[in-house]
Amino acid sequence: MASTAISLSLPTFPSSSSTVKAKPSIFSHPHLFIAKNVPSSSLFSSSTKITKQIRTAFKIKCSSASFSNTLPSALLFDCDGVLVDTEKDGHRVSFNDTFNEKELGVTWGVDLYGELLKIGGGKERMTAYFNKTGWPDKAPKSEEERKAFIASLHKRKTELFMALIENRLLPLRPGVAKLIDQALGEGVKVAVCSTSNEKAVSAVVSCLLGPERAEKIQIFAGDVVPRKKPDPAIYTLAANTLGVEPSSCVVVEDSAIGLAAAKAAGMTCIVTKSGYTADEDFLNADAVFDCIGDPPEERFDLAFCGSLLEKQYVS
Incomplete structure (x- = not known):
């Protein structure tokens, strides 16, 4: 059968705007993020005027030195497109x-x-x-x-x-191992939450991240929940199992359905775009990057993840 263009409709799920409306709206270019509608008193000189009718964005270099020591209780990764562009x-x-x-x-x-x-x-x-x-x-x-x-x-x-x-024919995306090591080193819980088969996700984690990391990472995958993303069930299950509040979790996703699942679960979500998702709508994301990145091409780190929980930037 030849490839056929088809149109697929997806179910919608309740918005979690009531739990995340104070979260920042941050978008990125390589090495940078953009804060939107930041109060002028904190970030602009007195000569700069910002009104409600004009949305002004400015760029700030993304360095951990700018942020305090607040850390997430858990860092939750999608697998396909986030750990590996599979x-x-x-x-x-x-x-x-x-x-x-x-x-x-x-x-x-x-x-x-x-x-x-x-x-x-x-x-x-x-x-x-x-x-x-x-x-x-x-x-x-x-x-x-x-x-x-x-x-x-x-x-x-x-x-x-x-x-x-x-056979290691598909490599980890840049910065994945670095960010996981930072989280584990600071005692932040790490999990992978995926709609893919549990065996496939386990293979990615154990083969590409290595056994030492794998034994510290909990996996929630496949049919462990009755409804898959964009339903928030898998992220809700992860928070409950790990014993953490959803509001203290930071999710790394690459797709619109993953973002919808994370936000519906009441979690902060960073998007790292992948090959198939580059043009999707990530307006509701707390931050958007092309990848996590390794130094000297680092886009963000664990400190940045923690800063998003502090609501330093108001959209």
């Missing part, structure tokens, strides 16, 4: 290899897969696609048998994806 050359390739092995006549092109990523979860993604475009001839007819069919495809896809990770 989607185009990892998950998509593994899906296509699985479809080819099963002789389904299905290929997901780069653009099509970008649309499918608006649906959280691989099994859900395949089901939505087949419901929209038609099920393969080799697929069973009953709903229950189709669930088992999808589960078998996903199991094989996960095996192929894990082989890519175990």
Whole structure:
């Protein structure tokens, strides 16, 4: 089957604006972040006038020296697109290899897969696609048998994806290991919260971050919650399990559905854009960067994460 452009509608979830409305609205360029509507008394000279009708932004170098010692209680990472830019050359390739092995006549092109990523979860993604475009001839007819069919495809896809990770064919994104080491060194709890299969996420964490880090990182993934992102369930579960308040957590996401999940859970969220998500709407994010970054190309660090919790900048 040729790649087909499809339009997918997503459920909406209640806004958490009541819990995060005092959070900053910060957007970034490499090495910089922009604070919007910051009171003139604290950051501008007396000659500068700011009115409610004019939104004035200015750039401040992002250095930890500017911030106090407040730290998050927990740092929560999405996996795909955040720890590793896996989607185009990892998950998509593994899906296509699985479809080819099963002789389904299905290929997901780069653009099509970008649309499918608006649906959280691989099994859900395949089901939505087949419901929209038609099920393969080799697929069973009953709903229950189709669930088992999808589960078998996903199991094989996960095996192929894990082989890519175990062979280290997909590298960590810049700054990931650095930020995790800073958090663990300061006693900040670290977890990975993903819609992907738990085995695949565990492989990323153990193979690419190493066993010493992996044993200190809790994983919440796959079907551990009944509803996947943009539903906040996985982030709520992580906070409850770790014994921390959602308002003290900082999430690192790369997608609009991940951002929606984090904000609906009442958490601060930093977006590090990935290949598929660069053009998505991140207006509700507390900060947006192209990556975390390693020195000397560092975009932000743990101190910056803590500063977002202090509500130093008012939008």
